[in-house]
Structure formats: C-alpha cells, structure tokens
Amino acid sequence: MKIALKSLKVVVVKKTVxxxxxxxxxxxxxxxxxxxxxxxxxxxxxxxxxxxxxxVIEELExxxxxxxxxxxxxxxxxxxxxxxxxxxxxxxxxLLDCLLKLKGS
Amino acid sequence: MxxxxxLRFIKTVTESYKEQMAIDEANMLAVAQGIAKPSLRxxxxxxxxxxxxxxxxxxxxxxxxxxxxxxxxIFRRMTxxxxxxxxxxxxxNYSIIIPEEFAPGTIIDSYxxxxxxxxLGLKHLGLNAEFKPVNDIIINGKKVSxxxxxxxxxxxxxxxxLLIDVDVDKMFSVLKVSDEKIRDKMIANVKxxxxxxxxxxxxxxxxxxxxxxxxxxxxxxxxxxxxPEELTSFEKQKIIELYNNKYNTDDWNFKR
Numbered sequence: 001m002k003i004a005l006k007s008l009k010v011v012v013v014k015k016t017v018x019x020x021x022x023x024x025x026x027x028x029x030x031x032x033x034x035x036x037x038x039x040x041x042x043x044x045x046x047x048x049x050x051x052x053x054x055x056v057i058e059e060l061e062x063x064x065x066x067x068x069x070x071x072x073x074x075x076x077x078x079x080x081x082x083x084x085x086x087x088x089x090x091x092x093x094x095l096l097d098c099l100l101k102l103k104g105s
Numbered sequence: 106m107x108x109x110x111x112l113r114f115i116k117t118v119t120e121s122y123k124e125q126m127a128i129d130e131a132n133m134l135a136v137a138q139g140i141a142k143p144s145l146r147x148x149x150x151x152x153x154x155x156x157x158x159x160x161x162x163x164x165x166x167x168x169x170x171x172x173x174x175x176x177x178x179i180f181r182r183m184t185x186x187x188x189x190x191x192x193x194x195x196x197x198n199y200s201i202i203i204p205e206e207f208a209p210g211t212i213i214d215s216y217x218x219x220x221x222x223x224x225l226g227l228k229h230l231g232l233n234a235e236f237k238p239v240n241d242i243i244i245n246g247k248k249v250s251x252x253x254x255x256x257x258x259x260x261x262x263x264x265x266x267l268l269i270d271v272d273v274d275k276m277f278s279v280l281k282v283s284d285e286k287i288r289d290k291m292i293a294n295v296k297x298x299x300x301x302x303x304x305x306x307x308x309x310x311x312x313x314x315x316x317x318x319x320x321x322x323x324x325x326x327x328x329x330x331x332x333p334e335e336l337t338s339f340e341k342q343k344i345i346e347l348y349n350n351k352y353n354t355d356d357w358n359f360k361r
Contacts, residue, residue, distance in 0.1 A: 022239075023187075024283075026165065046162045046361060048187035050239070052212060052256055054159040086212055088239055089185075 012041055017101040023049040023089025027098050031069065038069045038103060049089025056085040069103045071096065110207050110327050113144040113334035114320060122150045122191055123180045123352040124344070128336075129200050129262060130183060130351075131343035136202050137258040141337045143207075145323055147316050148198040148264075150191070154178040155279050158186040158253070162361045171279045181358045184253035184264065186240065190276040191266070195301070197315050199223075200264035207327060208261055216240050216254065218326065219263045223250055226322025230315070232305055240265075247300035267319075268301040270309055 011033040018026040024047040032041040043064045051057050060081045067073050078092050090098075117128050125148040135141035155167050155177055163169070166188040167179055177190075191198070201219060208215035220236045227234040227244070234250075237243045242250035252265030273296045282288050303309040324331055336344075351357050 020283075026162075044162070044361060046160055046165060048158050048161060048185070050185035050212075050253070051160060052254075054183065054185060054255060057160050088212065 015102055017098055018047075019090065019094050019098045021090065021094065023047055025049060025090040025094060025098055027102065029099075029102050031102055040064050040067050040069060040099075040102075045095075047089065049087060052086040052088075056082065056087075064099075069100065071100060074099050108206075110203060110329040111142055112201075112203070112323070112327075112329045112331045113142045114331045115144055115146045115334065115336060116149070116316075117146060117336075118149040120151050121178055121180075121353075122148075122152065122154045122156065123178070123358075124348055125150055125198070125200070126180060126182065126352040127344045127347035128340075129202075129264060130347050131340040132200070132202050132336075133255075133257050133260055133262045134343060135337060135340045136204070137260040140339050142334070143203040143260075144201070144334075145320070145329075145331055146200045146202075147319070148200060149312075150193050150198075152176070152178045153193060154180055154191045155188060156180055156182050156191055157188045158182060158184065159255075160185055160361070161188055163359050166281055168279050168281055175279065177279050179358055180352065181360070182253065182264075184255045184262075186251070186253040188280055189251065189266065190279055192272065192275070195268065195270040195272065197267045197269055197312055197319070198264065199267070199319060200262065201323065202260060202262045203327070205256070205259050205261055212254065213238050215261055216252065216263070219254075219261070220250075220252060221326035222323035223252075223265070223267065223319065224322070225325045226315075226318040226320075227302075229318040229321050230302065230306065230310060232302070242267075244300055244305050247298055249300050249302065249305070267315065268299070269312070269315060270303045271299055271301040273299060 013031045016028045026046045029043040030041040032039040043061050045057050063077050132144050208218040217236050223242050224234045234242050234244045240252045241248050250267045254263045277292050282291050
C-alpha cells in the first residue's frame with residue numbers, strides 16, 4: 001500500500017484558552033493535527049471553580065482524550081460526564097465554547 | 106420535631122496547614138461512617154502558607170520563588186475555589202462538618218445556611234455582615250470571609266477563613282496575577298474589595314473573642330448544641346495516614 005508522505009506528518013500543538021466569568025476556566029491542551037479533524041491528545045482543565053464531586057474534572061480530562069475538536073462530539077462527552085455533577089463557576093456551554101477555541105489558529 | 110444537631114467543638118493547633126487538611130478529611134470520613142459526631146473545628150497553624158483550590162495549577166497560581174524565599178508552604182485543598190495566602194497571625198480558620206440533612210437544598214442554599222453561622226457570629230462582635238453568594242461574607246460591601254465546601258457520602262464539609270487583619274501586598278507577593286502588566290492595578294482593586302475585622306471595628310479583636318462569637322453564631326444558625334470534645338482514636342490514626350500519604354506529598358500538592 002502506498003502512503004502519501006504528507007499523511008505521515010504529525011503535528012501536535014500545545015495551546016491554552018480560557019474564559020473568565022465569575023470564576024476562571026482555563027484549558028491547556030495538546031492538539032493532534034495530523035488529519036482534517038484536529039483531535040485532543042491531552043488536556044488539563046484548571047481554575048478556581050467548584051466541582052461537586054471535585055474528581056469529575058479529572059474524569060472529564062480522561063474522557064476528552066482522543067476526541068475530535070468538533071461541537072457534537074465534545075457536547076456528548078461533556079453532557080455524559082457532567083450529568084450527575086454540579087459545577088459552580090462555568091456552564092457546560094462555557095466549557096464547550098472554551099474547548100472549541102482550541103481549534104483556532 | 107426536628108432533630109437537634111450536636112456538634113463537637115474541637116480546637117486543633119498544628120505547625121503546618123497540611124495537617125489541618127488531614128484533620129478535615131479524617132473528621133469527614135469519621136462523621137460519614139457514623140464513628141464520630143459532627144464537628145465545628147477552629148484551626149490554628151504556624152507556617153504561613155498558600156492554599157490552592159482542588160482544580161488549580163500551582164505553576165499557574167503561585168510564585169514558587171517568592172514562597173521559597175519567604176518560607177511559605179504550599180498546599181492543595183480538597184475543596185475547589187481560588188488560591189489564598191494564609192497568614193497565621195491575621196486570620197481565623199474554621200471547619201464544620203455536618204450531615205446534609207441539616208443544610209438541605211442546593212449547594213448555594215447550604216453555603217447560605219452554614220455561612221449564617223459566621224454572619225450571626227459577627228453580629229455578636231457588633232458587625233453587620235451579609236452572605237454574598239456563592240461563598241463569601243461581606244461587611245459594608247467588602248469581603249471579610251471566603252468559604253469552600255466538599256461533600257462525601259451524605260456529609261458536608263465547609264471550611265473557611267475570617268480575616269482578622271489583612272496585608273494584601275504580602276498576599277500578592279506569593280501569588281501570580283493573570284496579567285503582570287496590571288499587577289499594581291489589580292492589587293489596588295483587591296484592597297478596595299477586601300476588609301478585615303480590625304478595619305471594621307477600629308481595633309484588632311482577640312482570636313478567643315472571635316472564636317466565641319463563631320460558636321454562638323453556629324449554635325444559632327443551626328440550632329445546634331456545641332460541646333467541647335476530643336478527636337476519636339479512629340480520627341487520630343486517619344490523620345497520620347492522610348498526612349503522610351496524601352496532604353504532605355508532592356503527588357497531591359503539585360498534582361497539577
């Protein structure tokens with residue numbers, strides 16, 4: 001099988017994005033850009049928000065790995081992960097908007 | 106008739122605030138397991154420290170070089186919220202652990218119910234304080250107390266700080282700001298928004314006086330009976346384990 005050399009080129013970009021309303025939500029991620037659709041390779045979500053239970057943020061980080069930076073895919077992961085949690089300081093939509101900012105540039 | 110809440114009153118004095126974190130978790134586990142009664146604790150410590158919230162990054166929030174130079178310890182809370190400088194000479198810290206049934210409703214409702222203990226306590230000092238959602242207490246529009254909660258198996262832990270005095274410049278010497286270019290402006294802004302009991306009263310009240318007012322305030326707010334009591338042997342053992350295996354480790358304090 002012939003593989004075009006171009007397709008072997010893997011680019012990982014580290015990027016930090018944030019939204020600040022009452023609380024800060026900061027996302028630092030490594031984005032895998034080897035395909036048309038960029039993928040989250042690694043992600044860390046930090047800030048002064050309150051998550052109940054607190055560990056839901058680490059669970060969310062784990063579940064976001066390998067997910068495409070695409071609205072529907074991200075929404076499914078966020079909603080599934082946060083459905084039994086209470087977050088004070090950002091909404092699911094804030095989180096989604098923040099993740100989608102990773103796509104830019 | 107509603108069940109009356111019985112609270113143990115415990116005073117703990119430690120070198121490091123990390124030990125207070127271990128006591129918090131041990132108390133919470135014991136109350137959740139029905140091994141110990143709910144508790145109101147006053148936490149005294151000796152080492153100036155920076156406390157960061159559960160989901161914060163040390164690197165993003167703390168000036169490590171300044172902390173090392175000033176001998177300021179860094180620890181991670183089990184609760185969310187922001188980074189704060191903890192000065193043992195300028196603040197009174199408390200921790201209250203109760204079953205959720207005594208502060209029902211939403212998380213914000215339970216903050217209001219528990220913060221009422223502090224608000225009422227401050228009234229005994231002659232101060233007109235108010236709860237400001239989510240988790241602050243203000244006097245004359247300025248923050249005097251910050252609080253944070255976690256929950257475990259039907260039990261709420263709320264801990265917080267009451268500023269007896271405050272040194273905002275010292276606080277910012279160990280904390281990073283989001284934009285260094287406007288550091289002075291940010292510090293000036295915080296000075297406008299934060300107050301202390303000393304500032305509001307015109308004199309520095311004694312820690313003992315504030316402590317007594319807090320006890321009265323929580324008794325009123327929760328219709329609680331508060332009686333001095335020791336930690337259980339289960340808690341004492343857990344404190345050692347939690348301190349050695351969690352709160353005094355870099356794996357915990359520097360995990361993000």
